[in-house]
Amino acid sequence: MAEPAHRIEDEPLAGKAAKPTPVILLVDDDEMTRISMAGRLKRLGYRVIEAGDGVAGLAAVRAQRPDLVILDWMMPGLDGPSVCEAIRADGELRSSQVVLMTAHDQPGQIAEGLSRGADDFLSKAASKQEVLARVQASLRSSALVREIERTRDDLDRSHRLLSAKQAELESELQSAAEFVRAQLPLPGMPAPGIGMQWAYQPSLALGGDLFQVGAWGSETLGLYILDASGHGVAAALRAVALMSFLREENLAKAVGSFDPGAIITEANRRFPLTQDGEYFTLWVGRLHLPSQTVSYAAAGHCGAFLHSLQGASQWLSSASLPLGFDPTITFDSATAQLRPRDRLYLLSDGIYEAPSPTGELWGRERLQATLESHRNHTLAHSIGDTMTTARQWLGGDIFPDDVALLGVEVLDSSGPAKEKS
């Protein structure tokens, strides 16, 4: 007649005691059907909770989060399809697995049930095999959905954690960037008769290009621009270290002179190539204010551009190795004469190596021509407009390398250059 009870041990659920028993919520207003189906499901190895109508069923879905909901179609008040719709409309419950159970099995009704949110159908006349097959299929889906939800929750958590960590890092980076920026000179008049303006745009929050203009002794103005290879935090930290070396009081002590060649020679000794192959390029100038003579030396740096109104414009550079490549070499100073309204531009290679969208570099010639085209404009205008022209060439705002452009101007006796009307 009927199968013996022990046959159930052959079912897939048997022998998986380590896994939690799936929980099925059975919602049916008819007590006889409920007792029957609950008894059958329990015998198949499931834990069954019961609700006697749609409202109680919906509350149980919320409270118990069962692995599967089996819903009777016809119930007073909230019927099965309405409970389905309520579940699908609830963001928390939406992914529940719902099987509608009915004594009808017309295709039209099945279609309606599916369209109102049921995952599957179960006839009240279903055999044990059919009940088992449908319940197992639904529980498989339910397990997959829960796994996806767990993964999604894990990802959400990781994402929130990472976002918080990133915000923290960005805030620290911002503080560091502000610190680095505070090392830069204030635009204006670093010495009587000398005007100065600059623009600075690191490629990341922190840049490895730094520059300074300041008094070195009573009659001389020291000015330098350095470029630490690489970008970001490591480059910025190394740049600040070299900047400390280049402070007036340190130079007096460590070099004993403000001669650019001597300064670079000593810096070359003190800042060897790092283990990662990082290094500096450096341009140092010393402007003797009474004679308006600039002496300068460079270590692998692209140099400075002297824009002369009366004499010949020239690049103040020299073929030399960057710092740290050979600690034994000596760097020599060269000199150039400034005249009233001459401008000396210190710049990083990032500005003239700005690539166009097709990859063509802006180049020193175009940069020089742009700077020269501003001979009748103020220094601030020249710096600002040259940056704008470089960005136009780049076709964007973010340079691939740090960009610094510093201009120093010898004011004539009648005061700073006025904007040409």
Add this chain to the structure above:
Amino acid sequence: MDGQPVMDLASAMERFDGDQDLFLTLAEMFLERSPATLTAIQTALADKNLPMLAKEAHKLKGSAMEFCARPTVAAAGQLEESARRSALNEIAAIGERVHAEVQRLTAALQVIIEKGFPS
């Protein structure tokens, strides 16, 4: 209809996975409820209360399915269908058939409850 067995006991027991206690529990419930069900159907027929008739017939159909009592399921299903279609000319005769099938089913269940399952 009388020629068809009142229920397919083997299929019913297969549904319950051989759980005789569950079968007996449901059989007793059916016996307890069937007089009220028949009365409700009679009242709905007399009052021509078709929604009530369809509902009671539907419930009866669901209960009879538990025992694989196909004649009762079929008669109750027809009554439900006729009530939904408002086929007033059919419902009295189908109502009588439902009554007779329920009597046959309750008698058969009564035998099992009192004498046990046939071997």
